[in-house]
Each structure stands twice: as structure tokens, then as C-alpha cells.
Amino acid sequence: MASMSDVIEQFIKDLVSRSDGVAEIRRNELANIFHCVPSQINYVIATRFNAQHGFLIESKRGGGGYIKIHQIQISxxxxxxxxxxxxxxxxxxxxxxxxxxxxxxxxxxxxxxxxxxxxxxxxxxxxxxxxxxxxxxxxxxxxxxxxxxx
The missing domain is CATH 1.10.1200.150 (Transcriptional repressor of class III stress genes, C-terminal domain)
Known part of the structure; x- marks a missing residue:
């Protein structure tokens, strides 16, 4: 059985692929979907969506905050x-x-x-x-x- 982190990772990867390589998420909304704490979302993003894995993260904190995940397209x-x-x-x-x-x-x-x-x-x-x-x-x-x- 896949771990919660694996499930969240796959969900985000699916979002990115359906959105032409860029997905915008809200940490709290995603945590509510998966019935987990927001820090679990942070963990998945930090460990599985970094430059080493071919992603660039952009985030805005605050009330209208978001996390934007870009899949890096390089030769x-x-x-x-x-x-x-x-x-x-x-x-x-x-x-x-x-x-x-x-x-x-x-x-x-x-x-x-x-x-x-x-x-x-x-x-x-x-x-x-x-x-x-x-x-x-x-x-x-x-x-x-x-x-x-x-």
C-alpha cells in the first residue's frame, strides 16, 4: 500500500501534467483533501518537488497564498x-x-x-x-x- 506522501506526490504530479507543467495549489486545501496536516504537504513538496527532481517551487504566503510548482523543461x-x-x-x-x-x-x-x-x-x-x-x-x-x- 502506498504511503500518504506517495499518494500526495502522485496527485500533485497529475495536476502538473494536466496543467502543462505548472500547477498552483493551496497547502491547506490540499491538506483537507487528504485529511492530513499542512506540514505533510510541505514535506512532500520539499522532498519530492525540488530542482533535483526537475521542479521549481514558487510560493506566496498569507491569506491569498499559494504554492506554484513548475516542471523544469530542459534538453x-x-x-x-x-x-x-x-x-x-x-x-x-x-x-x-x-x-x-x-x-x-x-x-x-x-x-x-x-x-x-x-x-x-x-x-x-x-x-x-x-x-x-x-x-x-x-x-x-x-x-x-x-x-x-x-
């Missing part, structure tokens, strides 16, 4: 370079999974390729101690991204 090569910069010297398994999901969502890789990438950078395969495990994972994913751009 394939620039998108890969953006991913490369986000990876850095280390990469957790969770963050690697999110990046791979993003590559799949943007249709840069197939579902089969995404599954292979997840397997290649999983903790079960990278039998190393931290921080070496995250460093090796980062290098593997960077090299794979470079091979996709060429």
Missing part, C-alpha cells in the same frame, strides 16, 4: 548534466533510486533499463562499508549517465 543533455552535478562525490541508495525514477519518468530510459540500474547500484550489490559504498554508487551512476549522453 536531454542539460538534464543529464544537471543529474551529474546533483550526484556529487557520494550518493545514497535512496537518492540513486529517485534519480533513476526521474530518468524513467522523463522517458530517457526504459522500465527494463531502470530496473537494471537500480539493481546495479543497490546495497546488495555494493558490498562495501560506508562511505565507500555511496562513493562507488555515485561513480557508477555518473559513468552510466555519461554513456547515455554520448
Amino acid at each position: 536531454k543533455g542539460n538534464h543529464f548534466m544537471h543529474f551529474m552535478q546533483c550526484i556529487g562525490h557520494t550518493l545514497s541508495g535512496r537518492d540513486a533510486g529517485l534519480m533513476i525514477q526521474n530518468l524513467y519518468d522523463y522517458e530517457y530510459i526504459t522500465e527494463r533499463e531502470a530496473k537494471m540500474l537500480v539493481a546495479a547500484v543497490s546495497d546488495q550489490v555494493l558490498i562495501l562499508e560506508q562511505p565507500q559504498r555511496d562513493a562507488v554508487r555515485a561513480e557508477i551512476l555518473k559513468n552510466i549517465l555519461l554513456s547515455l549522453v554520448e
Whole structure:
């Protein structure tokens, strides 16, 4: 069963896709729809709709406040370079999974390729101690991204 955060994330993604890449939401209204506290909405937006995931957030506080979510439209090569910069010297398994999901969502890789990438950078395969495990994972994913751009 999907978590509340997963359900909220999918709802917002659907709004963005139906609205040509830009969706405006009101935090309290969304919290009422999902019967949750507004901070849950903040958490989902902060962790799942940031630049690393291909989104830009604009917000206005106050009585008529809103949160506007823009899906960033950039070329394939620039998108890969953006991913490369986000990876850095280390990469957790969770963050690697999110990046791979993003590559799949943007249709840069197939579902089969995404599954292979997840397997290649999983903790079960990278039998190393931290921080070496995250460093090796980062290098593997960077090299794979470079091979996709060429």
C-alpha cells in the first residue's frame, strides 16, 4: 500500500501534467483533501518537488497564498548534466533510486533499463562499508549517465 506522501506526490504530479507543467495549489486545501496536516504537504513538496527532481517551487504566503510548482523543461543533455552535478562525490541508495525514477519518468530510459540500474547500484550489490559504498554508487551512476549522453 502506498504511503500518504506517495499518494500526495502522485496527485500533485497529475495536476502538473494536466496543467502543462505548472500547477498552483493551496497547502491547506490540499491538506483537507487528504485529511492530513499542512506540514505533510510541505514535506512532500520539499522532498519530492525540488530542482533535483526537475521542479521549481514558487510560493506566496498569507491569506491569498499559494504554492506554484513548475516542471523544469530542459534538453536531454542539460538534464543529464544537471543529474551529474546533483550526484556529487557520494550518493545514497535512496537518492540513486529517485534519480533513476526521474530518468524513467522523463522517458530517457526504459522500465527494463531502470530496473537494471537500480539493481546495479543497490546495497546488495555494493558490498562495501560506508562511505565507500555511496562513493562507488555515485561513480557508477555518473559513468552510466555519461554513456547515455554520448
